[in-house]
Structures are given as structure tokens and as C-alpha cells.
Amino acid sequence: MELIFEKSVENRGCEILPPSDVPVIKIENRYLRQNDLHLPEMSETDISRHYTELAKRTYGINNGFYPLGSCTMKYNPKINEEIAKFPGFSNVHPLQPVHTVQGCLEVIKLAEKYLCEITGMNSMTFQPAAGAHGEFTGLKLIRAYHEERKDNNRNEIIVPDSAHGTNPASAAMAGFSVINISSTKDGYVDLEELKKAVGENTAGFMLTNPNTVGLFDKNILEITQIVHDAGGLCYYDGANLNPIMGIARPGDMGFDVVHLNLHKTFSTPHGGGGPGGGPVGCKSILKKYLPAPRVIEREEAFDKYDLASAGELSIGRVKEFYGNFLVIVKALTYILTLGGDGLKEASENAVLNANYMMNQLKDTYHIPFAGPCMHEFVMSLEELKKETKVTALDIAKSLLDYGIHPPTMYFPLIVHEALMLEPTETESKETLDQVIAVFKKVYEDALNNPEVLTGTPKKTPIGRPDEVTAARNPMLRYIF
Amino acid sequence: MELIFEKSVENRGCEILPPSDVPVIKIENRYLRQNDLHLPEMSETDISRHYTELAKRTYGINNGFYPLGSCTMKYNPKINEEIAKFPGFSNVHPLQPVHTVQGCLEVIKLAEKYLCEITGMNSMTFQPAAGAHGEFTGLKLIRAYHEERKDNNRNEIIVPDSAHGTNPASAAMAGFSVINISSTKDGYVDLEELKKAVGENTAGFMLTNPNTVGLFDKNILEITQIVHDAGGLCYYDGANLNPIMGIARPGDMGFDVVHLNLHKTFSTPHGGGGPGGGPVGCKSILKKYLPAPRVIEREEAFDKYDLASAGELSIGRVKEFYGNFLVIVKALTYILTLGGDGLKEASENAVLNANYMMNQLKDTYHIPFAGPCMHEFVMSLEELKKETKVTALDIAKSLLDYGIHPPTMYFPLIVHEALMLEPTETESKETLDQVIAVFKKVYEDALNNPEVLTGTPKKTPIGRPDEVTAARNPMLRYIF
Amino acid sequence: MGSYVPNTKKEQQEMLASMGYSSIEELFSAIPEEVRMKKPLDIPDGLSEMEVRNKLTRIAEKNKVFRSIFRGCGAYNHYIPSLVKQITSKEEFVTAYTPYQAEISQGTLQAIFEFQTMICELTGMDAANASVYDGATAAAEAVIMCREKKRNKAVISGAVNKEIIETVKTYLHGTGMEVIVVPELDGRTDILALEDASGEETSCILLQQPNYYGQLEDLDSVKKIADKSGAKFIISCNPVSLGILKTPGEYGADIAVGEGQPLGLPLSFGGPYLGFMAATDNMKRKLPGRIVGETKDVQGRRAFVLTLQAREQHIRREKASSNICSNQALCALTASVYLSTMGRKGLEQAAVLSMSKAHYLAERLCELEGFEMFYTGDYFNEFVTTCKGDPYRLMNKLEQHGILGGYPLSGKNAGNILWCATEMNSKEDMDELIQIVREVEE
């Protein structure tokens, strides 16, 4: 379809702002832009239609099943959105005096309290804007810890090969060397590998548990012990927290730092890529390193909450102000709605739904890791590919024609031709049954009519795009 | 697609209300319902998806061109919607004390003032909820006028055959006999017919001007004079007001009563059929008959506005409270946005767009009435039908496959195989050009491949429905 | 000046030139000089969006938004789920026209079909229409539906909301039909008077349940009277109450009508609201307004269409059953989404909570000296009490605390107050109200 710039007509436009009621200031020419500014010149009618068309070419959770493994695409409650739009939250300047933002500070403090309880941590910062940002922040805490102890050789972060790509990337960004270790064939941390990897250079170890193949690592206490014994700290990647709320806590597993993805576990929307929320929780030993300002609570009845600035040991600021505040509001709304019991119910049903799907599909698709799984499971299309040349990608693209968002593809890297499914707890059995039928049908087609699948999708606004050309000759903007 | 009832699962649901914080009252059995109440039992996820799917199967102004003649499907500004949602408007109880609703009363009074200026009337009631409701109310005023004068034989309302169906229906509902008169071949009021029709039984005459073929009746002063001379009153159907704002006023044409369609001329949304707004304006002689309560303005600085109850001569209430209040808010927002000049600019461009389209299409389609037209024009497919058997309906349905809403079909009744186009002023030349090209293409197809058109639409969620069966064996609800 | 005209001056000139004109003015040549406006409209200059928003913000601020509302009388302060607001704001639903073009209007049509079904379920009736303007016009249309050649008297209980009675009277005036209002007795319809008023000329009997004073009527007795006189029986009902109360269908009504505002529509100073109408199978072709029916498309797929159009004005003109054209479709959609979100249990809960809160409030109020129940029958969520002092003085005091108290009645009820409670009134709020009343009246 046409770009908005191609719909623009010179001198067309909307009348949004009034004329000036004060003398208009002209600034010296040397400060003025020389080149024309090309922005769309459009009527409201046409802007409205343009974005309506774009919305129609976008697939949201409201459009159907969205089983992206490790992404936890659960339903985003509308009440969260409504509350985040309250003027008392959205029309507040971040630098207002603290006595005028007691409500905002209460939101942050309550969120800290509840999320610490859920994770078994003692303190939390909400400044990180996303999961990867949280990882970076958490690793900075680990760095600060070793630095204060003058343990200056600890510059290695150990990461299993099943980890999300952000883990090694964050470690590198935080200035660490990354030590990759391989997993066992069952997808667990290989204790022997870990033991070999730890040592006096070990700053920390990063893990998501349940791991990226959807299994809870039963050796978790031993794992964290090994790291601790070697003088390292344990970092918990919260991407997979959804199945264990109220059931097991990273803090109790021996983790020292954790980040959460509010946009996964705590139902805030993904927004087509963001904004997210990546708060970082830590044990007491790391509290003094947290970014500032931090919300503190006092005994007083008035101005109960205040902002404390950074202590000397703080790693410093990782973002402007206090994080993606409205995302925190939404997450808190969700927590208050579900309550302690409800969070556990959510986790239980996330696991139930995943196991149900896995069980229904296991006779058709190859499931490399035996269940029960946690909230997600991985299928391997390796054998199907050998037999029929149909790839995981082809299966995924075929699903599009049934109005289903494909699972995460080709991740984790330790499984070949992987499709990783996470149905989440907000899907009903009826939806799962419908989707299961489609998965079976697609597999049938792969066996009987493989060439049909490679031509999919057919019913989407575009077919498969040429990604190679896009990367080779990047066209990254419209040229006027 | 499935009905929401078919997606319901027993005991599923949303948690909206809290448990009771007071003792729960049980009422005597004889007051209790006996039969089960079947309402959907659904999760939020599934309700959201159900209505998303329904929205996708609905065509709004944001989806594209909507040239429904006589319906004035202009752009519905978003600022109107935003303002109507202000708690200061939407959370106000209709029976609050007047000193707590001064803002609401000001909205109604301002709307009255501006709409009287636009129409050349002296007073206005906002109680009527829609155009037809306005007609009914206006006709009641006419009845009250004659009754007070003891002119008790005046029970006939004269209506031209080009009129909207609501005109005769409203007249009948208000207890009048309807006298239909035929139009001239040019679509105007036939003065001779009118002269023959008026007499001592004439209560009034209803007309829309510009008329339903899009022409301004040049004899308008003579027409209203004939009616007045016969002792009748003149009613202006405001459905076609859009082309004459700031240019000519019903009051100046000799009309005594007028209704407006806020959802046509004043940009409030049609809502898939409503709610609309059908305020009725009248000359001073009719003011005492208006429905009550009426907003009155006082000199005082505080509580400037008050509500006056019905005088003895009032026709009485035609609706609860004060009309579709939020619709009035939206219309007032629109009027304040455009201002006097802007309203005229809107009318001028409505006429320009209609003439442009007519002119571009006139060599292809048969346009029975010579231009320039006002805001709409009528095409006749009669000859095409004779030649190719392709009907106005077929042309209309073909447009659906191009993502265009068809024009009004088979109206006015005085034109055979009519298609009536009203592009409105909020469409751009580019859109008109695209649509014109489609109209020409469809005509080409009608000549060359008539059978293709009769099979249309092909790209819509359903094809042509079987309306005959629907009416013969009505299935008006889902049976559980 | 704000403007939604996209075409630039340059484009306007191009368009004119393509037709051989040089000014827009020429397009208006058909309008006689005598009716041309000689001066510009006396309406202020247009404003930018920001100015308009500021101006209307200031106007809205002149209204008081009460944090606690104990007033009903036909407009009820119920909780509106977030999902309802979100769904009914979808542009497609908001901006679409009446669904004449079924192929691209299945969304609106199916939503209405579902609405009709829900209204039938709520009321226990067989067929419903796609809405009329409000509860009062629904009642008026229902009365008109019942007209028969030799029956031209509509009997209406005086315990029906006055606004409804007035509207029915306006609708019937001049049509040859007569309205007979039967008085109420102790807050309920005087059944003996009703029996007296009903006879072979009675076309219909209209009652409201719960009635204007919140009292529950003895509708079984009314049904007997209706049957005896051969009149149709119309019940105007509160849809939330039908979450638990006996339905019009169960009472044997021929037509059920009501104000749908409690089903997810904000108070909005009185509108837009929603009139719903449902009838028995044998009266369905007399229903006014839009009706959606299920059918199949050319390929045999389920399809919905506007049906029984032969009743309607655009086909039948002066012979139509009603003149209605625009209705309250978006409000009907709102009610559907509300009922889907609340579900069976949720609606029942809303009804039980409203009734329980009202009874708690009544009990607490009547502990105060000078306050007692003015009517003694069973009631749902509204009730009338006496007031020790001047009700208006009490209301002013409550207003200072952000509370909209009950409605001070007039006429023979002058000095009394009509109270209302819903699930929105917490015990805490009610206790606060009682405390204030106590202070004022001491």
C-alpha cells in the first residue's frame, strides 16, 4: 500500500494549534533550518484511513491465538489501559514536587513490594525499560558488587547455549566476557560444564528457569551453589516467570538478581515491540548498588513517600526519570486484580494449557523433551524437513493462512528446526482445540502436499518478503 | 461466523463486580424469574476477539469512501468524541439540581443559538433523538398551531413524491392525512400540483431543499407563499442542509419549522444506525408549542441557565429528559471548530465535490437532472439495465469489491434504477479521482461482462444474502 | 479556523476549471438572490482543536460530577466495564451507517441480532427490535402497536414514570387514541381502579416494574384484568432488575419495553440512552423500527440482514408501522457488550447488589428520626422516605460532600425523597451519607 508521504498534498493539513496570542519571535537565520521539512500534509479523514489500513495489516492479541514461546502473549486487560489513562497518572510531570506525586510513588512502592514477594527479592528498581535493559542493569549490579570487593578479575559471565540472545549481548554491553556453556541433551544446565566454567574470573551466571525448552531445572539449587561457591552471583532472566508465580521463587532458588518482563508475565501490552518494563530485583546485598532515584517510604501520614538520590555505590542512572511509569501502573493493576491466589492460578493454567497442547500434538509432531513441560514447549521439525523438505518456517507461514500467529521459530538454538509454543493461561480450551486441529492439518499437508506449504501464506496482505535484498541494499527511509 | 452464544461456556465469565459489603437481600419467590437467563459466559479474551471480528466485518467512514446520498457521511472528528467523553458531560445525572449542570445547559443553549442562526429560526428543541423524531415533533407543532386557532379541519400534510419516506410516515404518525403530489420532470415541486393540493384542510407542506435529486428549488419563495396563503405551514426537512450553511436559510425561504440531522450535517457519527440528533427549530409563532423542559437564559451571573417546564400550549414531552445530549455536545464542538466561515466553506466544498464527481461521470453514466447540482446528484441506470440487464443494485454491489461503500440505491423513487451520490466535503480530490475511475471501470464491465457484475461482491465476508427467505421465515433471535 | 475540508485552494481551482467554472459561487447560481444570505453567519470564527478543547473543558467544569450518587428516577449509575468502553469506541462501529449493505455490514447486523436475542432472553419474549430512542418512546410505540379498530383507550398506571406517561400522551394526541391514567395507591397501581378503567375499548394496559417509586407491582392481577378485558398487556421494565426478577414473558405480557441505559450507558445528562422493545411471536410484525434476521448468502453461509422491511417508512411511507429511521444502534451494541461482559452471573450480581444496597440504605435511613418508608410494599433498588426537614436543604448539604442525594418529590409526595442505590454505592459511602443526614437534621 501507499506510504503516508505518497498521500500527502502540499498545503493540506489539520488545524490543531491556535495563532499566537503573544508577539511572534523570529530567531536569527543562522539558527534556522535550511532544508525543507517533509512531513505528511494530510486531512484528518485520510490520516484516519491510513492508520486504519495499517491496523488491519497488524495482528494483535485481539485478532487471535498468539503462542509465541518465551514472549508470553497473554491477554492485555482493558482496565489496565483505562487506568493508565487517568489524568492523575498520565498528566503528571516527572519533576513535580514529591508531595504532589504521592500517588505515583505509591504505585512504584506497591509494585516493588508485590514483585519482590513474587520473586523472593528484597529490593527492586523500575528504571529499566525492557527485559534486556533489565539484564544490563542487573549485570551492572553484579559488576558493582565485585568492584566494591575489589574482586577486579571477575569479568566473565557464564551463559548456557539455550539462553535468550539478550543474555550474552547484555553481558558484553556491561563490559563482561561471555563464557558459553552447552546444555545437556535434555536441555538442562550441564553441571559438569558449569563446574568447569566457574572460577576466579566468574562474575556471574545467567539463567532462565524454567529454561527455554520449557523445563524447570531440577538441579537449580546445585547450580546456584556452584556459582556462589566460585564467588559468582546468579542472575535470573525473568522471561519465563509466568509458570511459577506463587509456586517457586528465584530468590529461593539461589538467585541474587532478577529482571522481570512486565509486558510478558504481568499482562502489559507489547505495543508492536514496546514499551515494556524490565524492573530489576535483587537481594539485600546488592541494594546499595541500585540505580537512583529510588522511592522510599516513611512513617509519616503526609508525604509518606519520597525520592532518595543515588548513594556513592549506586551504578548510576540507566534511564531518564523512573522507568516506563505507565507500564508499572498497568502491571500493578494486574497484580491487584489477580491477587496472590490469582497469580498462582494464572501460572497453573499457563502450565496446564501448555501441557494440554503438547499432549495433543505429541503424536503428530516431534517433541524432543519429555514432559510435563512448564508454560511452553518446543517441537522439532528436523525429521519432517528431512522427509519432506518442509521447514519449521514453512509450517509457521502456513499457520498464517488460518489466522493464527506462528510460534517462535528457530529458538532455542539448541533444537534444530524448532517451533516453540507458549499458549498462555488466557486462552480457552476451545481455542486450543481449534489450533491443535490446524496444527495437525498443516502437518498432514506437509506430508501429502509439501509444495503447497512452501507457497504459503496466501491470504495475508503480502506473501513472503525478500529479506535478503532488504539487508543487502537497505532502503531504510522514503526518499522525497 | 459463530454467534457469541455459540462461544459461551457454562460458568466462564469476567469478574467485574465485588461481593456485597451489606447483607444480601433475598426477595420473595413470586417476584423471581423462573426461566434460566441465557447470556454469554465468556472470557475477556474471547469477548474482545468476538467484537474485533465483528468490527472487521463492519465498514466505517475510517474504512473508505461512503457516498450515501441524503445521508451525509462526512468525517466524524475525533475531538468531538473525546469531548463527549469528558466526565463533566458523561457522568452527569439528568436530574441533578440546575446549579450543578450549568455547563450542560450552556451546551444546549449555545447549540440552540448557533443552529437557529444557521437555519433562520427563532427557537429550537433538542429533545428529538433523530430526524424522523424531529419530523414528528415538528408536525406536532403544526398541529398545535392549528388547534390553538381552532382551525380543526386542517388535517392534511402535503408531501412531494420525491420526499424521504419518513415525511409521509411522520405525518401519519402525527395523525395527519398525507397528500402526495408529483414533481416536475426536473425534480422540482410542481407549482400547479401544489396549488391544486392546498386548501382549507391543509395543515402543512413538507419539503427538503435542496431536494432529493440534489437540486435547489428556485421557486422556493413561491412554494412557501402558496402554502401560507392557503393557511398552512411549511416544514423543512433538514436532511439536505449540508450544501447551504451560510448561503441560504430555511427561515428566509419561508419555512416555519425545520428539523436538523446532527448526525448528517453536523458531523456526529451514525453509529451503525444511531444515536442521532434531530433538533427542531421554529419561528416565534410556534415557540409556545415546543416540548419542555426548555433551557432558558437569565441575566444573573450565577446559575445563568435554568430549565423551564411546559407551558399549557406545549405539545408535551417527546422523549425522556433533554434529548441525545452527548450528540449535541459533539455537534456544538463541530460548530465551534468550523465557525461561521468554516460552515460555509464546508457547504461550498460539499457542492464542489458533488459537481466534480457528477461532471467526471456524466459522459459515462446517465445523469437525469442537469447541473450544477448541490451536494448530491442522482444517476439512472435504467438504460444500462435495458441494454445489459445490469441493475443499479449490481453496480452498487460491484463497488463493494473495490472497498467503496455504494451510493444510496433506488432513491428517490421518482428516478428509476437510481444511484444517489453524496461525496461530502471531507473527501479529497484524490479519493474522488480514484472512485471515479472505479465507477467507470464498473460501467465498462457492465457493458462487456455483465454476468461478472451480477455475481458480485466476491471479496466481502458474505455474498448477497437471501432477503426473501429472511422476511418470509423470520429468524429474529438465536434459540438456545 | 478548524476545517475538515481536505482540498487545497489550488485543487479547488483545478476542479472548478475542469468543469469550466472559475468560482465556487457559480455552482450556487440556482439559488435565487432573494433567499441568499446577505451577511455572514453570526457565529464566532472557527477555532483550532486546542482552543475548542480548552473552551469545552471550561464549560464541562461548570458541571458538578458527584462522587456518590443516590438518585435514579429513570437514569441509573451502574458500573461500566472497561471492555465495554473499549469495544464500543471502535471506529467501525461508531462511524458506520445503518447496515443496508449487508455484505459489508455483517458486524453491525450480527451485533444487533445478538442484541435482539439478549433482549428476548432478558424479557422472556419472542422477538425484539434493534432499539428505539429510549424507554419512554418505546412505551409510546408499544401503545401504538396495540391499537385496534374498536379499542382506542390506553390504560396507564399512575405509578409509571411521569416522563413515560407524558411521552405516551404526546404520541397519542391527535391520533384518535385516548390515554387513561389510573391512580396509584400506597405507591402501587390501584388494582381496583385499573379493573374499573379497563374494558372492551381498552387497547392496552401499561405498567412499570419496578415502578417509578421502586415498588414491585402485583402483575399477576394485572394480567388477569388484561385478559378479562381483552386488552394487550405492556410491561415497562428495568433491564438490570431482570437479572433476578420475573420476566414480562413470565407475567404474560404481550409487549415488554424499557430503558436500556442501565446496561452500560453513562448517565450523560439524559442521553443518548436506549429504548428496547420485545413482543410475543404473534405481534412481531407490528414492531416498529429496524429488525435483523438470520438468513444465508448465495454460497449458503450464515448471513444477517435487515428484515421485515415492509413495515418500514422507506418502503411503506405513510402506511408504515412507525416513522423510525435512525435508532440507537451504538447504544444497543453497548448493551450487548455489557451483557456479554457481565454474563448471566454478573447481571444477577448487579441486580442483587443494587437491591441489597438499597435495602441497607433504607434500613439505616429509617433509623433516623423523621425518616420512614412512605410506601410499604416490596421494592427493588428505589424507595420513598419521608424527610424530617426540607429535602432541598438536605440535598444542598449532601452536595457539599460530593453526594447526589435522593430525588425530592413533588405533588402529593412533596417533602418526600425517592432514593436509589446500585452496586456503585459502597457501605462506607452509605454510612457517610447517613452520618451527614444525621448531622443536618439534628
Next chain:
Amino acid sequence: MGSYVPNTKKEQQEMLASMGYSSIEELFSAIPEEVRMKKPLDIPDGLSEMEVRNKLTRIAEKNKVFRSIFRGCGAYNHYIPSLVKQITSKEEFVTAYTPYQAEISQGTLQAIFEFQTMICELTGMDAANASVYDGATAAAEAVIMCREKKRNKAVISGAVNKEIIETVKTYLHGTGMEVIVVPELDGRTDILALEDASGEETSCILLQQPNYYGQLEDLDSVKKIADKSGAKFIISCNPVSLGILKTPGEYGADIAVGEGQPLGLPLSFGGPYLGFMAATDNMKRKLPGRIVGETKDVQGRRAFVLTLQAREQHIRREKASSNICSNQALCALTASVYLSTMGRKGLEQAAVLSMSKAHYLAERLCELEGFEMFYTGDYFNEFVTTCKGDPYRLMNKLEQHGILGGYPLSGKNAGNILWCATEMNSKEDMDELIQIVREVEE
């Protein structure tokens, strides 16, 4: 308790039974007993939607919403058109995931492509990414982009917003890169000191335009210093100001970054905001984060995809140019819709109005005794004045009138106030402010 779990207990049992289990508990058998929670979460019981809404309403009411705001410092109170709010509330945009599946994500992808184009246009640069977290992290990422083997010193002006400087420092700490902050002089970067600080080890020079104090920097001189030392030149800019101000591209910047909040995002107590980044063509492959490119689909139709993914963490892992995964996509969409709605003229108008209002306010303030401009250079819409008395006392007084006054500065600027104006501040509001200041300080 609220719950978004659709499956009923009955269905849960059916699902378990189909797998041969009898309780959900059994599915968790892999979790060792030692790490199981022994007691329920210490979190209050869940609430119904209505209760949650009430609870958060009360919390929100503890915040003060000012009707008039004269504070900026990185968060600006601009007008947000209604259309922007409407479009960005569309569920498809709000709830979609990162557009990996291009076939069903053309909407998000095209919107980002359009965003990239608009950011390039605003900044005068060649290529932009799909957003990072905010203006501060954008600056930090830009500094990291400039790292070269022998150049590990980033030179930053002390007139840059302190939050940005702090964030850059955090990002660089421990990476072997050093941050050198060059002092400001009379509210602008000390050019001589900057020249001294820059040399062959300098990887980049970062300035802000307009700077933290609202002053306009002499960026032409900075460009010369950058060129001379061979360092990259990064400009952090206010996007609204670029409606009229010379662009980073025109100044010869290698990278332009900024906080996109002024482009249609509400103040929101500091977030979510929007970091934008644009670079010259030869640095485009060093940009962090998502980038959308245009290509064709199998049928030759225009198509958009996430591209240059070889830079990214999910492909390159520890060798990625950044770890960024989630960004601020919906905020980027908001900025796009804002810029489309405002258009070229509208953005220029926002800039001119903001600047003009600030100058009016400054002039009026400086008519008061004890108030004068602390810095004398040209400025855009922020400026620093002295204050006759205690700035905090003045702020309290203004607060009582619903006005959020300027920001009281600290450090060597203690006692001074940093003021800001935008198109939202009417002359009337500013005159009122002046009147109050006059009264307080007399």
C-alpha cells in the same frame, strides 16, 4: 478475585484427565520440593474490576494535576491531538508483538518505516532506527556506536541534561571508555575547554541543542573541533524545536539523538517516552535496535521487514551492536501519528509558539524586581532566571493556584529557576503567573 483464566474447573479437569493426570499439581512435579513456596504469596486477595478501578482512582487522586505547567527539563507539556490518542489506542497496534512475522505485521512495519523517514527528515540525517528507550539511552547508545579502537574518550558538554550525562556514564562504566565532561560557561558549552578536551583519543563529542538551560549552542564551532580531532559529532536535540531550528544534519553531525516525548506523548511521570536515533549513511549499520527496510514480497508487492538483523542480539548474541530487544514501538507510532497530524506547518507552529511564549514569559518575568535572565544567549523555549526570594516558596504559592512553576536549580545555579513554555501556555495564564509572582515577592 479477578481472573483472566477462561477455562472452568470442569474444563481443567477434562484437560488433565485427557493427559492422565488428576491435578494441576502433578504438572509441577519437576520442581524440587526445596524450592517450592511453602505458603501463599503475601499479596492481598484479588479484586473485581470495579474495586481495582476504585482503588487506583484513589491512588491517582493523591497526585496533583496542574492546569498550567511551566516546567520542562526534558519532559514537555505539548498539545496532543485527539486523532493521535484515538489511533494509538487501536488494539492491533497496542497488543501486537515485535513484527517478526512480516506477512501479518505490515501495519507495524510500515508505521516504523514511516517513523524512520520522519526522524530522518526532522534531523536531516540519512537513516534512523525504530526507537530506543528514551533520549538518555539514545545518547548512550550513540556514544557506544562511536567507539573506535584507539579512541575511547567521549567528550560531553556539561550543558547537556544531567540525566543524560549520568546515563551515558553508567553505560560506559566498565567498558574501557571514559567520559569527559566539559564545563559550561554562561549557560553554554565552553568552546575553548571543549577544544582542549578533544584530541586523537576522542571518539565523539556530544552536545545538546537547545541545551539543558534552553540556550542555543554554537554548533558550527563544535563541528570544526570534531573534524579537527577526528571525533564523531553527536547532537541531542528537541524534536519540536527542529520544526524551525537548523538540523543536526545541517550542522554536520554524525549521529542525532533525542527524547521523542514532545511528539505526542503525555508527561506520564516520566515514561514511557521515546528515544530516537539517526545517523549518516556510513554509520547506519552501527545503529542499535530494530530497523525496518523496504523490500518486495514473492509477488513483487511492496513489503517491509525488520532488516540488518545481523547487528542484533538474537542473531549475534555477545557480538551484537546492542542488547536492545523491546524498544518503544508504540511510542514511535505515536510520534508518527503526531507528526502526520501536525504536518510540516503544525510542527513549525508548535516550535514558533513555544519559543514565542517563552520569550514573552521571560520578558514579563524580568520586569519584576529581583528577576533577571541568568544567561544571556539566544534560547528556544527554556531559560534561567534569578529569583528574588526562595524559589521553593514561590513554587508552593504557584501550586496553590494550580500552576507548576519553573524548576528550581541547584549547585552553582542554586536560587535560580529554569522556566519552560509551550503552546499550552496562554498569554492569560502567563499574565496570571506574573501577577502571582509579583504578589509573592512583594
